[in-house]
Amino acid sequence: MSGQKRVLDNELRRIRTIVNLPSFQDFPNKDDLTTRIYYGSINSDSNPLLKLLAVLIGIDKLQDFPKCIKEGMDDGCLPMTVENPNDGTTPLYCERHKAHHATIDSFRRPNDRIQFTQWSYSKHSHYRLHASDIFPMPSGRKLQKQETLKQDITKKEVTRREMTKQEVAVQGNKPQITEGAFACGGFSEVYQVKIDKSHQRFEDIGIRHPEELFALKKLISHDRDDFNMELSSLLFCMDKSIVKKADNHIIQPLATFEVEEPAVRGSTYYILFDWAEGNLNDFWEKNDHLVGARDHCKWMSREFYSLCLALECVHNERKETLKSIDENKLEKNLSGRLHDAKSLYGRHGDIKPDNFLWFVPPQLPPPQQESQLALSDFGLGRLHTKVSRSNQDPRNIARTETYRAPEFDLNNGTISRASDIFSLGCVFLEYVTWFMLGNTGLTEGFPAHRSEPDIYNFESDTFFSIREQQPFLKESVKSWIKQLQGHENCSWYLHQLLDIIRDKMLAPDRKNRIHIGELIKDMDLLRQACERNDSFYLKTKGES
Incomplete structure (x- = not known):
């Protein structure tokens, strides 16, 4: 059977x-x-x-x-x-x-x-399978990490056991599946798969890809606790995002699979998601026609507001999820390091353009302004595994990250939700840079402008500097913002947005950084101003 x-x-x-x-x-x-x-x-x-x-x-x-x-x-x-x-x-x-x-x-x-108003589609189906069971997923296209959809691959079929392999074999004329690793890391692998409509019924949950493609995330860990942490985080966030009407701006699990693996004396765990067109970097690359198009700012105001709501769902969810997790176990997984486990786990932890997925809902026609961005990769399991496998201080988790907050480089820096706000400010500033100066300004001009030796004497394109264990927003970043505010396409909306980014989101001292709740209010005020008055996002200060 x-x-x-x-x-x-x-x-x-x-x-x-x-x-x-x-x-x-x-x-x-x-x-x-x-x-x-x-x-x-x-x-x-x-x-x-x-x-x-x-x-x-x-x-x-x-x-x-x-x-x-x-x-x-x-x-x-x-x-x-x-x-x-x-x-x-x-x-x-x-x-x-x-x-x-x-x-x-x-x-x-x-x-x-x-309860009838808060029904969550996150009451997803969980399937327990044996390694020999076949799951019908017709082929998609093979991707490697950081690649785009360019190469068709041969239609093949694998059993659930074979899905753990890079090579697949044809199994007669049974239901077909093709797999290809989209992103392989130490914590999970993601495969692009295609599921025939006759084998799925997700109704209006998520954002369907026009070609019925899906992302199948395979957890490397065979520990059920790791899977439960990852899934509970996703489900709680999804519940909260539905209530806040931000569910299309946070990645939503469609189904989960548990495959018994005798070889590892445990199970392999999979989570199924919608397949995105790409991430925010891909959006910037493929939408040059939006650069300088001032009417795009109205869409930006809605997306930035909704993404802040999505991040708040992640932050609030942590409080609930951590109630059900043994804090002693968290501290043990930090290998006895002196750090507040709840502060470390109580954040997204990896805000960067790669983790904002870009969807184009099939029911909506062009232009691309109707695209949607969704926050992803916030599972507790990733943080759990990442910390427990590191032999260094938790501050070193994101040592090489462009978007890290100053507290990562401070001897007594406390990593918390405020660290996410700084990283989000970096991403928002990059978005405004792209909108005004295009991809060249984003990928070459801005990084070169702010690059300088860090505390280890390595060239760094972070947004802050450390002097005598005190954090500062780089002068080069301040001057870049001033340059953007003087640009011919800097509308009233963008000017005020840049003020919020510089003064509130990129505050070098985390104690002075804006809280997510206050940030939502600020973004909502900007959104409402764009909705009420077209000149707010269409006209510059000089044109008023």
Whole structure:
């Protein structure tokens, strides 16, 4: 029996057990009801009822599930919306039926009703497979680290065990899969795969690639705790991003796979994501036509605001996730180094252009302004593994990174969420540089302008300098910002954005750096100004 068949049978069996309860006595055909809950009904154009069932079980209202079915409710009704959030009663409105549902509105506790507005698609499916199971994924294209989609590769098929190999073998005419490592590091590998529409049903979660391509992330660690840390981080962030309406700006897990590997006496873990067009560097390379196009600034204002919301989801999620993780274990993984484990884990930890993914939703036509950027690579497992494998001080984690904050180079520097803010300021400043000066200014002019010897006497293109164990924003960075503010395409929006970047995000002393909550307010004010007044982003100070 294949792994997929086993998982499917187990899920249907659980649903069948539920519908045998007394609450479902009005449904004589239990098999039909089980099928309807899991698959929906083709004849009546009804969606599945799994999400609705899960919410009702979660709030201990399973007995009301039959009433919801009779009212015509299904998973298509979720999430519901609060019709008037200010009246205190929180009546819920179904966008699908353009109406209220009496059963839901009858729940007296607001906390019960609110669950129907916060339904998260992160209640993903987890599949347990054996090494010999075949998973049908037709071929994509092979990529190596830092490469772009250029080279077609032969369609081949592999078993789950063979997916760990770089070479694959054809297995007759069975379902096909091609793999190619997109990014291989010490912590995970990512493969581009293509899944036929008949083998997936992700509904409106995530951002579909127009060619139905997906990214399959394989964790190097076979430790279940590492997998749980990685996944819990992703799911918590996804939940929070949905509530904040920033879910299209944070990478979302679609499914997970656990493949039993007798050879390692454990399992190999995979996480499935949508495939992106590329990262922010790719966006800059392929969108020269947007350089200097002032109407692009309105899109920038929305994206920068949403990306700040996404980062806040990561920061807030850490508080929740760390509650369920043994702090002693965290400290042990730091090999006894004197450092605050919660501060170290309580951040994204790797803000850089490579970790902002670029999506082009297939349902949206050109121009490229309709692209979307999403924050990625924030799993706790990566931080966990990265620190535990290092024989150096945690400050050395990002020693070679252009976007690192000054506290990494200070003897008593504290790494925290504020470190992410500095790194984000670096990325935002690079974005403005690209917009005004193009790729040459971004990749050659700006790095050369700020390059100078660091505390180790190596040429460094970081944004700060250290003198007598005191951090400073480089004078070259300040002069670069001043140059940008005097550029002919520097609108009111960009001028104020650069002020925030210089004075608040790139503050060298982390204690003076803006908090993510305040940064969101600033970015929202800029966004609203662009929405209300076109001249704010279309005109410069000299043109007013």
